Amino acid sequence: MIALTAKSMYTPNTSIDQALVLIEEGRIARMGSRVAMEVPANTAVTDFGDCTLTAGFVDIHIHGAAGHDVMQPDPGGRSEMECFLAHCGVTSYYPTTVTAPLDKLLSALEHLAFAIESATENKPGNRAQPLGIHLEGPFLSHARRGVHPPEDLVTPSLKVFDNLWQAARGHIRLMTIAPELESAVEVITEANKRGICVSLGHSDADLKATREGVAAGARHATHTFNAMRPVDHREPGILGEILSNSRLTADVIADGIHVHPAMIEVLFRAKGIKNLVLITDGISATGMPDGRYQLGSLEVELRDGRCVRDGKLAGSVLTLDRAVQNCMQFAHLDLQESVRAATLNPARVAGADKKGILEPGADADFVVLTASGEVRATIVGGVIVQ
Numbered sequence: 001m002i003a004l005t006a007k008s009m010y011t012p013n014t015s016i017d018q019a020l021v022l023i024e025e026g027r028i029a030r031m032g033s034r035v036a037m038e039v040p041a042n043t044a045v046t047d048f049g050d051c052t053l054t055a056g057f058v059d060i061h062i063h064g065a066a067g068h069d070v071m072q073p074d075p076g077g078r079s080e081m082e083c084f085l086a087h088c089g090v091t092s093y094y095p096t097t098v099t100a101p102l103d104k105l106l107s108a109l110e111h112l113a114f115a116i117e118s119a120t121e122n123k124p125g126n127r128a129q130p131l132g133i134h135l136e137g138p139f140l141s142h143a144r145r146g147v148h149p150p151e152d153l154v155t156p157s158l159k160v161f162d163n164l165w166q167a168a169r170g171h172i173r174l175m176t177i178a179p180e181l182e183s184a185v186e187v188i189t190e191a192n193k194r195g196i197c198v199s200l201g202h203s204d205a206d207l208k209a210t211r212e213g214v215a216a217g218a219r220h221a222t223h224t225f226n227a228m229r230p231v232d233h234r235e236p237g238i239l240g241e242i243l244s245n246s247r248l249t250a251d252v253i254a255d256g257i258h259v260h261p262a263m264i265e266v267l268f269r270a271k272g273i274k275n276l277v278l279i280t281d282g283i284s285a286t287g288m289p290d291g292r293y294q295l296g297s298l299e300v301e302l303r304d305g306r307c308v309r310d311g312k313l314a315g316s317v318l319t320l321d322r323a324v325q326n327c328m329q330f331a332h333l334d335l336q337e338s339v340r341a342a343t344l345n346p347a348r349v350a351g352a353d354k355k356g357i358l359e360p361g362a363d364a365d366f367v368v369l370t371a372s373g374e375v376r377a378t379i380v381g382g383v384i385v386q
Contacts, residue, residue, distance in 0.1 A: 001029065003020060028359065062280050091128055131355070254326045257316065
């Protein structure tokens with residue numbers, strides 16, 4: 001057994017002063033205030049002083065970092081990426097695909113499935129752990145495709161969906177789809193039956209088509225505002241449903257580039273702190289100098305903090321710790337509220353019951369933050385990242 005102490009702890013639903021957490025075999029054994037608990041004899045104690053303990057960050061939409069793209073079958077590169085993520089407070093992530101020729105997409109899903117299974121079996125410490133796959137594409141709108149290659153977009157069908165599911169060996173946990181496409185409702189229904197969180201995005205849907213997708217089982221929205229039909233007072237469209245439907249959760253890229261800070265505040269006010277998720281949409285350029293980097297099979301240029309291909313934004317170099325700090329400024333949130341959007345909320349969206357929350361029995365994944373949201377340490381499965 002080991003013990004962690006700090007000035008405070010966010011669970012994140014509650015705040016505990018003079019925090020004490022006891023960890024055994026990678027899980028939280030007991031937790032509370034040092035006023036009411038004692039450290040057992042012969043227990044190693046790590047004190048984080050005036051910092052705050054929170055659950056480790058969970059990124060449900062990330063294409064890469066540290067020069068590595070998740071669709072590349074490179075274990076060494078993936079390891080470097082996961083170490084980088086851990087130093088940014090991320091303890092769990094969902095590698096996210098980008099539209100590509102079907103043979104390449106199927107191959108990437110097989111490699112990602114292996115990476116997830118290997119991490120589950122070996123539980124390597126010192127770096128972020130992949131929990132499942134986020135399938136972004138190929139069931140996207142041509143009108144709102146962003147940089148996804150138009151020649152590789154596919155009309156939704158149960159056959160193609162099942163091929164993707166089989167290649168991923170059942171590890172798809174999220175899927176972005178445009179609900180207005182032919183047969184999209186049929187695919188949404190089947191994906192929902194298989195336990196996938198269906199997310200609406202890259203869509204030009206009107207209100208009717210969006211509501212049909214929700215009725216079929218869609219319950220989340222991908223990088224809200226980006227690659228979506230703009231809201232109109234006479235035709236609310238997809239955004240009208242996202243902003244007004246309390247049953248839909250939504251994520252956002254809070255880098256101040258993809259969405260204006262004022263609109264970040266509008267989104268938090270509309271959805272409430274329980275229904276908003278912070279994502280990075282980070283690509284291989286994250287943490288790297290200006291230059292050219294990969295996003296799936298695409299080449300993207302990073303210059304002055306913006307990732308661009310053919311004049312269009314192509315992912316980001318945002319890190320989740322920076323997103324938490326940005327939301328404190330953009331949406332006028334306190335640290336506990338902002339942390340929730342990067343921990344408990346994404347974990348619940350993805351169905352990761354033991355992640356994103358601090359309670360007895362939960363995985364011992366923590367990030368140690370200053371009052372301003374800067375990362376001081378990360379703990380994965382009870383192991384302090386070095």
